[in-house]
Amino acid sequence: MDNNYNSDPGNNYNGQNNNGEQSGYSDAQSGYSNAQNGYNNPYNAPDFYSNVNNNxxxxxxxxxxxxxxxxxxxxxxxxxxxxxxxxxxxxxxxxxxxxxxxxxxxxxxxxxxxxxxxxxxxxxxxxxxxxxxxxx
Known part of the structure; x- marks a missing residue:
């Protein structure tokens, strides 16, 4: 694959695509880490519901x-x-x-x-x- 998007679920999510090339987005550049979200988030999607006060x-x-x-x-x-x-x-x-x-x-x-x-x-x-x- 020759794209800059990390869309393959079999990817190792370290910013490389299947060909071993560096993609445009990496974990360090995205600003979101799995530890910040509090759960396993393989796509580094932002957690919009973590700051909601239910009370x-x-x-x-x-x-x-x-x-x-x-x-x-x-x-x-x-x-x-x-x-x-x-x-x-x-x-x-x-x-x-x-x-x-x-x-x-x-x-x-x-x-x-x-x-x-x-x-x-x-x-x-x-x-x-x-x-x-x-x-x-």
Missing amino acids: QFINDTNKGKATASMVLGICSLIAWCLPILGIPCSIVGLTLGLKSKDSSNRGMAIAGIVMSSIGLGLSLINSIAGVILRLR
Whole structure:
């Protein structure tokens, strides 16, 4: 073979083709070694997946839950006057906030947890006060 490409799988991968001639590409010139890739890579192909952080993709699925938790926390602070709206809104906001604590929007999740907890407390106090006042 008289080409400069190391395309023969039976090659010894040291930069020579089958005729013993030096090809245009060698291991030293390619910049990629088998030791750098961490596995046997006979063609010295670059490993595009070695630098991917898998945790960032797992945590990004909870971004919407953190946002929804914060929005429901704000709504629960407004809706505590009507316990029939405030209690469910607070419980859902608190649940979503607790599920999304480990997301990349951790601050929004914690804000949703705090506001939903305050809204739940105010809603419960309002509903208990309404029952006590009604029984008198």
